[in-house]
Amino acid sequence: MTTAPTSNWQAIAAFKRQTLASKIPAEWRLPASQLSSFSETSTLSALDMPCSCNLLTPRELDITEKYDATALVGLMLEKEMTSVEVVTAFCKRAAVAQQCVNCLTEIMFEEALGRARECDEFLEREGRGMGALHGLPISLKDSFNVKGTHTTIGYVSFINHPPAASNSVVVDMLHRAGAVFYVKTNLPQTMMTADSHNNVFGRTLNPHKLCLTAGGSTGGEGALLAMRGSVLGMATDVAGSNRIPALCNGTSSLKPTAGRIPFAGGVPPGRLGSPSSILPVIGPAGHSVRDYELVMKTVLDAEPWTFDENAINAPWRTVEAATRPLRFGLIRGHAKRPLHPPIARTLHTAATQLKAHGHSVVLLDDQIPDLYENAVLAWKYFLLDPQKTPAKHISASGEPWVPSMAVTSFPELAGWEASLDALFDMNVERAKVLRRYREVFVDSELDAIVMPGYQATAVPHDTFGVPIYTTLANLLNYPAGMLPFLKAEKRLDEPFFEKEAQYEPQYNPDVVEGAPGAIQIMGKPMKDEELVEIMKVVETILAKEN
């Protein structure tokens, strides 16, 4: 088949998948025998595949495994590595990841290698790098536009859209700083579930254990990062989309304050012009907090407001490294979504370690508004569109809803319809939550809040449900990051099991055994600079224990 079908949605989607698959060079394809046991019901891990498949050279394994983005840029500028070498290594590894966990939506290997050559030649010729991200491969969530590449965001009805005529603003800015784009990554239908699953590209699997969710909405990114098929990715987050995949895949991420990274120029899953008080946020995901600082500083130093009128016209501030003892608030969860033992242990151990290193931890559970109610409120903001635009995008092709949509809703909101009158009241309710958290931060002189990112580790596909622990930072518009810590280990988790707890989803120690744990750290609004420094401190402490 050489021309795209226009008839039934299955054929249209299949053609798109074939086009994607054809972008993997024949010599990078894994033999079917190596993949035969990989499926969404398998308990296998895919993490060893990049090494065991023998496709990558030892140097390519080194390049993809041993460095963070900051280090790679440094090595390229010092001419220890070329961008062509680095980009080739990540292209190969991304190709392997795609074949194992189905994490990609667009492959731009050829364009990337051309761009890498450009970077190498520039450095050779000019004696300086292209910018702060010189020659660095960066992966992108599918919703970002890359000129000449499609942006389907998993809607079958978007497959026949023309390729993007221009880059998203942040893509342009990263490009000017020397970045190389080589893949876009998978996400859920509507971008509003935590299973990165849609009818165009199918489902992304968790590399740690294929039967578990890779999270969402930036799940393709999370899985690719876990496979080290990327060193740095760009994600979006309106309810946890950049933090849930980090939690599920044992990587890390930062959701900054809204508007610090320019949001313009991508493809939205819903209607433009929402009066929602919750704004979608772009942020980086990857393996080290200093990489997020690199991205934030690079973008903000280039004056994003001059390219996107909704970017906050305020510079990145240089702040001191956090060397004094810090004060952390600790949120231990909500009775309606009690922490599964692995996460209870993770959070407990993290708090213990922070105290052991001289930091203070203040328990906040009794001081904060009802987390569950706050999440219900947040969810209302996602349901404001009377035209229900995402449903229209779905019905336009005849494709069905993906299964996880059924569990990603609050029973409290069944039949709820938004109105202008309700929106006034929602804003008043939100104002109270904002006020209380400001008071908590100020009264307890907190530097940040440590809390779960979800009540569990990654869970089986289509069971994740509503993310009450990440949504809080979106409702507040506070910056928040996710840091990986420990793993589900039933022997150690057992003391944290509580008989009376109504675990939701179900806790099955054998199923999640080995799944990564994580903690979430939430900072003060607009103090992304300070949060980055705090996250560095925590990252260092947790690394000692991990």
Added chain:
Amino acid sequence: MTTAPTSNWQAIAAFKRQTLASKIPAEWRLPASQLSSFSETSTLSALDMPCSCNLLTPRELDITEKYDATALVGLMLEKEMTSVEVVTAFCKRAAVAQQCVNCLTEIMFEEALGRARECDEFLEREGRGMGALHGLPISLKDSFNVKGTHTTIGYVSFINHPPAASNSVVVDMLHRAGAVFYVKTNLPQTMMTADSHNNVFGRTLNPHKLCLTAGGSTGGEGALLAMRGSVLGMATDVAGSNRIPALCNGTSSLKPTAGRIPFAGGVPPGRLGSPSSILPVIGPAGHSVRDYELVMKTVLDAEPWTFDENAINAPWRTVEAATRPLRFGLIRGHAKRPLHPPIARTLHTAATQLKAHGHSVVLLDDQIPDLYENAVLAWKYFLLDPQKTPAKHISASGEPWVPSMAVTSFPELAGWEASLDALFDMNVERAKVLRRYREVFVDSELDAIVMPGYQATAVPHDTFGVPIYTTLANLLNYPAGMLPFLKAEKRLDEPFFEKEAQYEPQYNPDVVEGAPGAIQIMGKPMKDEELVEIMKVVETILAKEN
């Protein structure tokens, strides 16, 4: 009558006015003979009254006339003046202003003198001032809360509300910096007309010419400042409320980017929780741009976010004085609201002077979206409340609407009812306007835009209409300031008369003769720091010509 009536609204309002009048000490009352010819139809000026009434000593006249706030604070810190002296002088002068132009709503002379003594004693005892505003009298629009004082905002139904239990956040912050509050000032019913007129306090008159409007909604402040009964006032602005009074009264003002000065803790004229994309903004008004910098820096240095969760948690930046040639965009108006000859001359002369001083001026009229349509869009945001709360506040007492409400609406919006669906579309329309202005600023490398603040000088009462030229900066959330420049002078204005122009309201050269002119300067969002420096440059240039 010693107890408040509860029967008809007229009696309730009359009692409130009597209470207000009783706060002026007998020895500061002007003889009826001096005021007999003062009325809202008089063409007299009240500007000479503070001098001619012989109530103020020569030193008090000096204190109130010769300095800006920055200078007064300096003189108090150097003990050239005491706070008691300064506050007494402004109390006296405010009392005179009130009797001439009816600009006050609350009088706190006693409390103010007590506070001034505190400031003087503190300085004596501690050898340092209370803060950056040590001992400085600051006047407040009535909508600010001052603990123990009433906040009626001109609604009869609010008269029986208890006194404020706490200060507005910014009032608290100014207080901590050493400010002294002595009066609150008049505003219009609903705060949404440009005539500061309500059924509680009546109408504020323009000191330059009593038959002209003092502007609104911070018109009491504007009139008081023009009478030099205040050196620095705090205002709010959602469609021009801090800039229109400056224009009408020949004073100046700054509307910063929303959220830089904390807004919390005042009394709103409508419903809380509006999903409007246009946010009300607090800013300073007075006589010199450096005073606005003093207020901004003082408030922002004290970390407003720690007191108001909606304050932008970003510090005041120290920027260099603008010494290089600046690039100004110039907007000369809209055909539906052509500039009256005095303002056309004012704007032309200002642009000419800027060029004469080496700055560039780029004509923008053909590059910008339709200003009138933008104002209609902005007005829709003010009409979002399905419960029409301001109307409820009015009907609660039986008071009638003030006459100016009838002219403060767009015929295009007759019968228009807001909906959630319409709000999405409004936001999309607004996004286009935002985008275009960002492009204009960036493409033309502008530092600021110079434009009219209104199509005319102050006009006769109840004829001001809708303020399309100020509303733009609210729709965009760009900071903007007003600077006084020239005066209506029919001989000089005549060449600027255009026969075909449909002047709206009517242009009557004799009626407005002598009314102050003004220009508006609009900067980039969040670049309030830079706008202040640019306004200083323009202020200096215009002062040479004034």
